[in-house]
Amino acid sequence: xKRIVFFILIVISLASCKxxxxxxxxxxxxxxxxxxxxxxxxxxxxxxxxxxKSEPKTEPKKAVVSGSRINDKNDDDYVINVEDSxxxxxxxxxxxxxxxGTRYRSGGTTADGFDCSGLMFSTFKKFDITLPRSSVEMxxxxxxxxxxxxxxxxxxxxxxxxxxxxxxxxMVTEVTDEEIKFIHSSTxxxxxxxxxxxxxxxxxxxxxxxxxx
Numbered sequence: 001x002k003r004i005v006f007f008i009l010i011v012i013s014l015a016s017c018k019x020x021x022x023x024x025x026x027x028x029x030x031x032x033x034x035x036x037x038x039x040x041x042x043x044x045x046x047x048x049x050x051x052x053k054s055e056p057k058t059e060p061k062k063a064v065v066s067g068s069r070i071n072d073k074n075d076d077d078y079v080i081n082v083e084d085s086x087x088x089x090x091x092x093x094x095x096x097x098x099x100x101g102t103r104y105r106s107g108g109t110t111a112d113g114f115d116c117s118g119l120m121f122s123t124f125k126k127f128d129i130t131l132p133r134s135s136v137e138m139x140x141x142x143x144x145x146x147x148x149x150x151x152x153x154x155x156x157x158x159x160x161x162x163x164x165x166x167x168x169x170x171m172v173t174e175v176t177d178e179e180i181k182f183i184h185s186s187t188x189x190x191x192x193x194x195x196x197x198x199x200x201x202x203x204x205x206x207x208x209x210x211x212x213x
Contacts (some may be wrong), residue, residue, distance in 0.1 A: 023179075024193035030097050080129060085212045088127065089153030093173050094124045096183045096191075103190040114185040115171050116126035120155065123171070129211070135169035150208045151175055156182045158204040166206050168195070180208075 026031050078093040096119060105113020109122045115133045124131050132138050139157045148155070150172060170184030179197040186192055196202045 012049075019139065020183050022200075023189070023195075025101055025189065030100060031191060046184060051085070081213050083087075085153070089212060092123055092153055092171065093183070094126065096120075096171055097193075098122075099191045100183070100193070101191060102185070104185050104187050108185075114191060116185045119183075119185045119191060120169055120171060124211075131211070136166050137208065138169055139166045139209060142211040143208055144211075145208045151210075152207045152213055154210050156180065156208045157206045158201060159206045160204045168204075171210065
């Protein structure tokens with residue numbers, strides 16, 4: 001009888017110590033939590049961003065920040081206006097989530113490995129949206145948001161190097177009253193979904209920008 005009671009106590013103890021990390025490291029886990037949804041087809045993802053299939057592709061507007069046009073080495077900095085931005089946002093999240101578990105690689109922009117800006121660059125590029133290549137340049141485009149205005153699909157930036165310069169970027173996948181979840185490529189874990197509830201990211205959060213209006 002004592003052995004049975006001892007065994008039950010061990011089981012209860014182990015159950016109570018089960019980790020509750022908010023980090024998502026796989027596509028299957030993202031699907032369970034409702035963040036990732038398998039797209040019906042890749043063609044459909046781009047078709048719904050225009051009103052007529054026969055219309056020629058319209059060049060997106062240039063980003064305007066503080067009344068002046070951005071000028072840097074990348075001539076494709078812009079804010080995109082689309083009819084159904086929420087649909088395109090979900091497709092962007094899907095595309096990034098396909099890479100969950102991919103290792104970190106400095107300068108990487110492929111499934112062989114991504115750095116943080118490389119993941120964003122390649123994800124948006126799949127939908128003919130060319131972002132600047134570095135996180136600090138990405139932080140200069142689009143519209144800088146108040147924290148209360150942040151939503152899915154926005155770019156989120158951090159200063160993780162102990163300096164005043166932005167050096168890390170991700171894309172927002174979920175927003176609640178308590179936290180912001182974002183997908184990014186971290187140096188230690190590769191492509192994961194993390195949360196601003198984690199002290200490290202809560203402390204180093206810098207800003208969020210909207211690219212899609």
